[in-house]
Amino acid sequence: MRLFDTHAHYDDPKFRNDFPGGTDEAIKKSREAGVERIICAGTRPETNLSTIELAKKYDLIYSAVGIHPSDIRFYGPEKDDILLSETEKLLNHPKVVAVGEIGLDYHYEGTDRDRQKYFFDSQMKIAEKYSLPVVIHDRDAHGDSFDIVRNNPKVSGVFHCYSGSTEMAKQLVGMGYFISFGGTVTFKNAKTVKEVAALVPDDMILIETDAPYLAPSPHRGEINFSGLLPLVVETLAQIRNVSPERIAELTFENAKRLFRIE
Ligand SMILES: [Zn+2]
DSSP states (O other): OOEEEEOOTTTTTHHHHTTHHHHHHHHHHHHHHEEEEEEOOOOOOHHHHHHHHHHHOOOTTHHHHHHHOTTTGSOGGGGHHHHHHHHHHHSTTTTTEEEEEHHHHHHHHOOOOOHHHHHHHHHHHHHHTOOOOOEEEEEEEEHHHHHHTTTOTTOOOTTTOOOSHHHHHHHHHHHTTEOOOOOGSSSOOOOOHHHHHHHHHHGGOOOOOOOOOOOOOOOOSSSGGOOOHHHHHHHHHHHHEEEEEHHHHHHHHHHHHHHHHO
C-alpha cells in the first residue's frame, strides 16, 4: 500500500523537540508505513522557507507556499503586499507544487475578516497566474470561502481537512475541487464529515494528516505524523465499503494528478 499525505507541517517544532528521534525518525517511520509522498504546507514567510528546506532534504516531501489566514496577525497591514510578493517569488522553486495554505479562519473572535479575504482572494489570483493548484483552509468560514472560490473559476485545488456541509462538498466537486480527509473523519462524533466521505466521487478524494495536529483515533491528542495515515485509510474504506488498498491507490493517483507529481 503506497500513501500520499497531501497536508502536513514537518517544520513544526513539535517534530524536532517532542517526537522521539526527531523529524528524521518521523519521516523514516512514515516511509515504513508506506508513505511515498508528502505535501508540506507553509503558512507565512518563515515556514514557507522551512518547507522548501524540507523538500530539498527529503525526496518524498514537496512544498506548498502561502500566507495562512491565522498567521497574518503576526504582521501589520502595511506589510500585506510585501508578504504576497515574497510568497510569489518562491513559486518557481521546482519542488513548490501549490499555493497554500490559504483561506479563511473565523474560529477566533477579533480576527480581521476583510484582511483575511484580501489575502485569500489575492493568492487565488497568484495561483491562477502561475497555473498552480491551491490548498485551502476553511474553518468556520464556509460561506465566504465558497464565495471567493466561486469568484475565481479558473483556479482549482483542495479543501484540506474538509469540515463543510454535504451540499457544499457536492458543489465544490462540481467546480473541480478535491476534498481531503484527515484524522477528523475517524472521530466518533464526526457525523457530517463521514457523510461527505461517503459521497465524494472516487476521482476527487484525498487523504492527509495535518501533522503534527489532528491525530486520528485512537491516538487523539498525540503528535500526529504520516505513519498514522493508514488509520484514515481504514476509516474511509469502511465508510465507502471498499478495501483499504483501493482507497490508498485512488488517493495516491488523485494527488499525483492534482499536484502534477510523478
Ligand atoms: Zn495545515
